[in-house]
Amino acid sequence: MKKAKIAVAYSGGLDTSVIIKWLMNKYNADIITVTGNLGQKKELNGLDKKAYATGAKKVFIKDLTHEFVYEYIFPALKAGALYEQAYPLATALGRPLLAKSLVEVAQMEKATMVAHGCTGKGNDQVRFEVAIAALAPELKVIAPLRVWEFKSREEEILYAKKHNIPVAATVNSPYSIDENIWGTAIECGVLEDPMIEPPPDAYQHTVSPEEAPDSPTLVAINFKEGIPVGLDGKKLDGVELINRLNDIGAKNAIGRIDLVENRLVGIKSREVYEAPAATILYFAHTELERLTLDKAVFHYKYHVAQEYANLIYNGLWFSPLKQALDAFVDETQKSVTGMVKVKLFKGNVTVAGRSSPYSLYDSELATYTNKDKFDHNASEGFIKIYGL
Ligand code: ARG
Numbered sequence: 001m002k003k004a005k006i007a008v009a010y011s012g013g014l015d016t017s018v019i020i021k022w023l024m025n026k027y028n029a030d031i032i033t034v035t036g037n038l039g040q041k042k043e044l045n046g047l048d049k050k051a052y053a054t055g056a057k058k059v060f061i062k063d064l065t066h067e068f069v070y071e072y073i074f075p076a077l078k079a080g081a082l083y084e085q086a087y088p089l090a091t092a093l094g095r096p097l098l099a100k101s102l103v104e105v106a107q108m109e110k111a112t113m114v115a116h117g118c119t120g121k122g123n124d125q126v127r128f129e130v131a132i133a134a135l136a137p138e139l140k141v142i143a144p145l146r147v148w149e150f151k152s153r154e155e156e157i158l159y160a161k162k163h164n165i166p167v168a169a170t171v172n173s174p175y176s177i178d179e180n181i182w183g184t185a186i187e188c189g190v191l192e193d194p195m196i197e198p199p200p201d202a203y204q205h206t207v208s209p210e211e212a213p214d215s216p217t218l219v220a221i222n223f224k225e226g227i228p229v230g231l232d233g234k235k236l237d238g239v240e241l242i243n244r245l246n247d248i249g250a251k252n253a254i255g256r257i258d259l260v261e262n263r264l265v266g267i268k269s270r271e272v273y274e275a276p277a278a279t280i281l282y283f284a285h286t287e288l289e290r291l292t293l294d295k296a297v298f299h300y301k302y303h304v305a306q307e308y309a310n311l312i313y314n315g316l317w318f319s320p321l322k323q324a325l326d327a328f329v330d331e332t333q334k335s336v337t338g339m340v341k342v343k344l345f346k347g348n349v350t351v352a353g354r355s356s357p358y359s360l361y362d363s364e365l366a367t368y369t370n371k372d373k374f375d376h377n378a379s380e381g382f383i384k385i386y387g388l
Helices: 016-028 047-054 065-079 089-109 124-135 153-162 238-251 276-292 295-313 320-336 378-386
Strands: 004-010 028-035 060-064 114-115 140-142 176-180 183-189 219-224 227-231 256-262 268-274 338-345 348-355
Touching: 004 089, 016 028, 016 047, 016 060, 016 114, 016 153, 028 089, 028 320, 047 060, 060 268, 060 338, 065 089, 065 227, 065 238, 065 338, 089 114, 089 124, 089 183, 089 295, 124 140, 153 268, 183 227, 227 238, 227 268, 227 276, 238 276, 238 348, 276 348, 295 320, 295 338
Parallel strands: 004 028, 004 114, 028 060, 114 140
Antiparallel strands: 176 183, 183 268, 219 227, 219 338, 256 268, 338 348
């Protein structure tokens, strides 16, 4: 009989390393690992060797950063999607792309099963499995963490030792961290107590406001149809632009988010995020919309933003609703071209200027000087009817 093939979403961490061996034993299968680079700072060098050393038959490491930025992050930015008005959705946006890449490899390699390392109480299992079902319903999904015998990390480490699985020394970090170019999510350890302020070692990239420089940093962000295209007037590729804003933002303590959030699976959890570029870009993008969007569109777009954030968070990226909302959002972005100058200072982002060829701000209507063209007398009739 031909050996079964399983494609595994592999990060190189303890869980997915143990998964390789565990699946090999349980299913007598050939394991193909699939790793996506979503622009995280963590090196992926040596990951292929590690996967082979653990027992993988074939290893795929794909750089998905550019696709992630242009096909996932920027649509969410244009929509203004922030989950529960706070979380820029870095992890949630990455999952459908990783799932897509896993499916592509599985189909190419004729694997009939795929596996992931998500836990049984998180959102990520839902995002992975709903995306896989949308793209390739014929694939059987295995979620080892939901079914296997290990009750703790210690038990997994013992299993790894017994089977000569190489595991990094960093497994004793008290936190569970997920990172990509759009942000870092940190949970577990002392962070499980919502009353405890995150200790300094919880933060991976940003300095505290206290440590940030005593003078502000100014950056001008150029947008074209809702997409950031340059900094200080210089054209930049989206990946480079986000990397730079992450660096500048982190130095100025921008983008720390401490959130008690509502998970799809019904529980509240406490997560700490670092997302400097996302924080700056959401702020700047909204400032430009304040200048260029008509009032009715600007107001209506709040609802769409919330709906869009919910569908990303809840794993419905590959859905008709997402496509329909994209069409609406893209229509609104036709005039979102221009420049926003932001001031970064000790954890705060403030606006220091904005301009656009499509600005709807009319100084002759707004001014209180003798240049005023507003018909003050017409207000009387307007108020009379409006107040009826
Ligand atoms: N709470 C976030 C979400 O559901 C992040 C999940 C992963 N977090 C982590 N620290 N491993 O999108």
